[in-house]
Amino acid sequence: MRGMSASRLLLSSLVLFAALALPSAASAGGISVLNATGFHFGAPLTEEGGEGRWLNQGGAVGVLLGPAKSRMLGRVRVGYNAVINLDGGVRHVGVLSAGLKIELLPELENRFGLYIATDLGITPLFTDMRLYAFGDVGVGIRFNLNEPFSLFAEVCALIRYEDSFYAGPQFFLGARISLD
Secondary structure, eight states: OTTSOHHHHHHHHHHHHHHHHSOTTOOSOEEEEEEEEEEEEESOSSTTOSOEEEEEEEEEEEEEESOTTOSEEEEEEEEEEEEEETTSOEEEEEEEEEEEEEEOSSOTTSSEEEEEEEEEEEEEEESSSOOOEEEEEEEEEEEESSSSEEEEEEEEEEEEESSSEEEEEEEEEEEEEEOO
8 A cells, every 4th residue: 555646545445435335226315425615723733832723625425324205314424635734734534424414394395404414434544644533513404406316505513533622613515316
């Protein structure tokens, strides 16, 4: 793995994850693609003092677990995240998370939906030997364009742990295709 580039390692891991996670004949669930943007603040990772500030920018592919008519769905996401130090420097990591999406409105057939989402995850793929764990919880809105296709947006509070705790907002914007 020493000679393998970070992008090739990430792509190989995404293909392996998709092959293992997606059943050959899916009867329920769905697939999503999303963009993730956010910030986190906390103690700096150097001895210079002050407060550390980072921008998170990335994307992911997600798998929804459960029938579309269910009010509670599981989800697994795998993706890429660039952690950009606002004082300079970028870290590239692969991200893996699992969580729940719980619909709040009783009428799931409606064009709009409001839901709560939560995820726990880690960065199993990294280029600088710095692993971190994270969790987020927030609210989302879903807009059904037609029967299988919907758009969504989420606003979450993010907390991460990498030598100490960091917190900040995280925003997701994406599209889903239902398989049932």
